[in-house]
Every structure is written in structure tokens, then in C-alpha cells.
Amino acid sequence: MEAGPPRRPVRGCECDRLFAPPPGTAKATMEEYHPPCDEVGFNADEVQNIVKECVDGVLGGQDYDQDNINQWTASIVEQSLAHLVKLGKAYKYIVTCAVVQRSAYGFHTASSCFWDTTSDGTCTVRWENRTMNCIVNVFAIAIVL
Secondary structure: OOOOOOOEEOOOOOOOOOEEOOOOOOOOOHHHHOOOOOOOOOOHHHHHHHHHHHHHHHHOOOOOOHHHHHHHHHHHHHHHHHHHHHOOOOEEEEEEEEEEEOOOOOOOOOOOOOOOOOOOEEEEEEEEOOOEEEEEEEEEEEOOO
């Protein structure tokens, strides 16, 4: 592996072993984040627990506040992604998060994927409190080497 730029901890995450390159430098390679691993098999329950923990940690005890939405959603996706990568599984992950103020109008989302259902997977976590709703989607695409 080639020596890359110095790395720093991911912003807003307690994960002290996951690093990302500083802004404005070359991006790190997948190999730096994913050591060779033959384990394939998406475990939706494991992913759901990880994401729920991250959402609870960020939004638990909070009331909806428009001024904090960008920070909250960024923290949820960054922390979720960091914990997923720490599993050491051979996946590329996509994590999305939406937080909306609770209202009588509801909140509806949909997604569709065209992929290998034997190795790839998705998980949706719904979280709510009395003032807001949160939906986090995780898409995991197996890395085939």
C-alpha cells in the first residue's frame, strides 16, 4: 500500500480507529478502509441496531430545530457509516438520512435497487419522537475482488 496523506478522525464521530483524508487532499483508497475480507452476507438486523444506536445518540432527547437539522443528519450518516465500515465486511455503503418536523401530513419515502440480492442488501430505520420523524436508509453493495 502506498503512503498517502496524513489522516484525521472523521468529524463528529467517536470512532477513533476510522480515518478520512483531510479536506482538499487525495481521497483514501478502499483498501485502506477494507482490509481483504471474504465475508459476504448482509445482516439487516445488525445494521438496524447500529443505525438505531447512532440516531438515538444524535436525536435522543432533542426537539425539532430547523437550525440543527444539517448537523444532525450529517452526524447520523457519518457515525452510521463509520460503525458499518468498522464491521470489516466487504461492502461499499450508501447511507441517507432525512429528518422532518412531525405534522399531520405524514412522511413517505420509497427506493428501488437493481442488484444481486444474494450478496447486496438494504435496511431502513424509522425513528420518531413527539416533534420529528427520521428515516435512515443503508444500501450495501458487495465488493467482489
